[in-house]
Amino acid sequence: MILAAYNKWAPWFLQMESFLKANVTDKGAILLGSQVACDAFEETRPLRVVTHAHADHLTGLHRSLKMCDAVVMTPATRDLISVLKGPDYLLNGNVKAINYGSPLIFNHERLILFRVDHILGAAQVLVEDAEGTRILYTGDFRFTDTPVVQSDVLVIEATYGNPWRTRNFEDEAKQALVSMVEKGLEQGPVYVFGYHGKLQEVMQILHKARIKVPFIMPEKIRRISEVHQNHGVILHRPLYSAKREMQSTLHGGGKYVAFYHMSWRKKVGLNKFRICVSGWEFNSPCRQLSNNEYIVALSDHSDFNGLLEYVQRSNPKLVITDNYRAGYGTSLAEQIEKRLGIQAKALPIRTKKYNS
Numbered sequence: 001m002i003l004a005a006y007n008k009w010a011p012w013f014l015q016m017e018s019f020l021k022a023n024v025t026d027k028g029a030i031l032l033g034s035q036v037a038c039d040a041f042e043e044t045r046p047l048r049v050v051t052h053a054h055a056d057h058l059t060g061l062h063r064s065l066k067m068c069d070a071v072v073m074t075p076a077t078r079d080l081i082s083v084l085k086g087p088d089y090l091l092n093g094n095v096k097a098i099n100y101g102s103p104l105i106f107n108h109e110r111l112i113l114f115r116v117d118h119i120l121g122a123a124q125v126l127v128e129d130a131e132g133t134r135i136l137y138t139g140d141f142r143f144t145d146t147p148v149v150q151s152d153v154l155v156i157e158a159t160y161g162n163p164w165r166t167r168n169f170e171d172e173a174k175q176a177l178v179s180m181v182e183k184g185l186e187q188g189p190v191y192v193f194g195y196h197g198k199l200q201e202v203m204q205i206l207h208k209a210r211i212k213v214p215f216i217m218p219e220k221i222r223r224i225s226e227v228h229q230n231h232g233v234i235l236h237r238p239l240y241s242a243k244r245e246m247q248s249t250l251h252g253g254g255k256y257v258a259f260y261h262m263s264w265r266k267k268v269g270l271n272k273f274r275i276c277v278s279g280w281e282f283n284s285p286c287r288q289l290s291n292n293e294y295i296v297a298l299s300d301h302s303d304f305n306g307l308l309e310y311v312q313r314s315n316p317k318l319v320i321t322d323n324y325r326a327g328y329g330t331s332l333a334e335q336i337e338k339r340l341g342i343q344a345k346a347l348p349i350r351t352k353k354y355n356s
């Protein structure tokens with residue numbers, strides 16, 4: 001029995017040195033090299049990196065600000081967090097805002113952030129240790145426009161890490177979104193529901209499609225959109241705050257597009273023409289949910305094929321899949337081993353499959 005168990009795990013003993021250079025903790029911290037923890041607090045690590053401003057990557061940030069030597073992020077992520085958490089929140093710690101490609105040397109390790117296609121400011125994180133090992137964490141990313149970084153040890157997100165989670169209609173989804181908004185505007189206002197970052201992508205798409213009606217939104221979403229504009233993203237202008245300038249338009253039944261966070265879906269615009277944007281749609285670019293509500297399949301994550309292609313091009317010796325955040329860490333690790341022949345492990349180890 002002991003021998004059988006050893007045989008099963010032998011490759012991992014052989015890979016132990018690489019394996020110790022990256023890990024994902026039970027609390028969701030992605031550990032790279034000996035100094036860095038990404039996207040959750042880890043008390044043994046002096047450097048905390050925030051890959052982007054989505055809530056599941058801000059875990060324990062308050063403690064990191066208090067206890068870490070430095071908290072690293074891009075300037076855009078800093079500005080988004082300042083809106084989401086309040087202007088004083090980041091003053092509690094030593095925030096180092098670094099641009100893509102600008103290295104930070106810390107105790108013989110070199111840290112560099114690279115751009116990813118996800119939300120404004122999102123980054124992948126490369127740590128090069130004293131032995132020259134390249135340890136990379138992708139963070140969340142959409143493969144389409146993400147530069148692939150070469151790695152020896154790769155930690156990759158696993159949101160759509162299941163072979164059934166493929167999607168071949170990115171452009172069609174954008175066209176469907178524009179068509180649905182135009183259709184809705186023939187009858188009156190259109191309400192769009194989505195997450196931070198995704199809503200601003202919708203604004204960009206509608207702006208490019210020359211939708212001319214007013215865009216209105218709660219003050220927080222307007223300020224997040226302004227951060228996008230300040231960092232060079234071209235959005236529709238002007239952007240109106242739903243609470244102030246546009247009260248008469250809201251109640252008067254005029255034509256406009258209203259943007260709300262997904263958490264407001266059951267609270268506003270119940271009888272209006274409604275569009276939800278979500279990545280959890282795989283069969284068609286657009287689907288009708290009820291007589292006045294549609295869902296458009298707009299995702300800011302790689303589908304299964306994109307995840308595998310990233311791994312193949314990054315060319316690591318060992319892959320760790322993020323099995324902490326929502327997704328298919330175990331399945332992705334299995335498929336990487338089976339299809340690419342690269343050793344892969346889902347961490348942290350879970351007793352039950354975690355697919356949400």
Ligand SMILES: [Zn+2]
Pocket residue numbers: 052054118140
């Ligand atoms: Zn994200």
